[in-house]
Amino acid sequence: NAGVTQTPKFQVLKTGQSMTLQCAQDMNHNSMYWYRQDPGMGLRLIYYSASEGTTDKGEVPNGYNVSRLNKREFSLRLESAAPSQTSVYFCASSPGSGANVLTFGAGSRLTVL
Amino acid sequence: GIQVEQSPPDLILQEGANSTLRCNFSDSVNNLQWFHQNPWGQLINLFYIPSGTKQNGRLSATTVATERYSLLYISSSQTTDSGVYFCGLAGGTSYGKLTFGQGTILTVHP
Numbered sequence: 185n186a187g188v189t190q191t192p193k194f195q196v197l198k199t200g201q202s203m204t205l206q207c208a209q210d211m212n213h214n215s216m217y218w219y220r221q222d223p224g225m226g227l228r229l230i231y232y233s234a235s236e237g238t239t240d241k242g243e244v245p246n247g248y249n250v251s252r253l254n255k256r257e258f259s260l261r262l263e264s265a266a267p268s269q270t271s272v273y274f275c276a277s278s279p280g281s282g283a284n285v286l287t288f289g290a291g292s293r294l295t296v297l
Numbered sequence: 298g299i300q301v302e303q304s305p306p307d308l309i310l311q312e313g314a315n316s317t318l319r320c321n322f323s324d325s326v327n328n329l330q331w332f333h334q335n336p337w338g339q340l341i342n343l344f345y346i347p348s349g350t351k352q353n354g355r356l357s358a359t360t361v362a363t364e365r366y367s368l369l370y371i372s373s374s375q376t377t378d379s380g381v382y383f384c385g386l387a388g389g390t391s392y393g394k395l396t397f398g399q400g401t402i403l404t405v406h407p
Contacts, residue, residue, distance in 0.1 A: 215393045226301075226383060226397040234393070242394065243298075274340065284328055284393040286385070288340040 186210055188289035190275050196295045197265045205260040205292050207275030213287075214280030216258035217242075218250060220271040221291075227274065233258055235280060265296045299324045299388055303398035310374050310405050318369040318401045320384035329360055329386040330395065331369050336380055343369070347386075374405045 188209045197203055209216065214235045219227040229242030231250040239250050247269060249261045258277075262269055275289040300323035310316055320329075331343040344351050344358040346367065351358055355374075360367040367386075371378055381402050385395030 217394070219397075224399060226399045227385070227395075228397070229394055232394055243396075272338065278393045280393065283345050285330060285342055285345045286393070286395060287342065288332075291338050291340075 188275055188277055188287055190273075190289035190292050192292060193290065194293050196297065197262075198297050199266060201265050201296075202261065202263050203265065203294075204262075205273055205275070205294075206257070207259065207289060208257045209275075209277040209287070210256065211277060211287065212255070213277035214255070215278045215284070216252065217276040217278075217286070218248075218258070218260045219274045219276065220244065221274060222271050230260065230273075262294075265294075267296045270294060270296045299326070299386065299391075299396050301384060301386060301396055301398040303382075303384060303401050305401060306399070307402045308404070310403070312375060312405055312407050314374050314405075315370070315372045316374060316403070318371070318382050318403075320367040320369070320386075320398055322365050322367075322384075322386055324365070324388050326362060326365075326386045326388040328388075328391075328393065328395065329367055329384065331358055331367070332383045332385060333378075334381040334383065334400070340383070343382075371403075374403075376405050376407055379403055379405045 217232040218230040233252040381400040385397045
């Protein structure tokens with residue numbers, strides 16, 4: 185099993201460009217999440233999807249949009265990238281009930297020039 | 298929202314030493330997890346422990362929910378234990394939406 189797969193692993197953008205980070209999980213999890221990690225700030229939740237067909241804002245949603253394409257896939261879109269969005273982005277998934285343990289992807293390092 | 302504080306921020310050990318990492322939180326929780334981020338950036342779940350005590354090999358964790366803290370114990374540390382340790386937690390209806398502490402950076406020297 186691959187678990188949680190994110191693409192791309194690395195991306196360099198210019199200010200104002202757009203891009204989409206893709207995430208897919210093969211664990212039949214209901215819930216999926218996008219976090220960003222910045223030095224000294226831990227991980228902060230951008231958006232989450234409690235179940236297929238639902239999405240909601242997290243702590244730092246400004247400048248991002250998400251799509252829960254189906255149960256497996258949850259994408260994060262930057263419509264007009266800004267240098268402040270330079271970060272490492274992590275996708276995660278969890279069962280959505282019971283012991284709601286998060287499984288993380290390997291991360292995507294994004295640099296906005 | 299819930300506040301999370303981890304201590305110490307940095308910890309340097311010699312191989313074979315024991316250590317205790319702490320996670321304090323400001324409100325009741327129904328989900329608390331410890332993660333290890335290895336030097337390659339991968340986040341690995343160590344424990345799901347909203348209350349009680351669990352052990353897995355050289356690692357163990359205890360959460361005292363009524364006093365709002367959790368401890369991660371590492372015994373006989375190895376160089377492969379190096380990395381950043383995060384606690385992530387949620388309460389109320391937040392359930393799976395974890396709020397993370399800033400982490401403890403652990404360095405184990407041979």
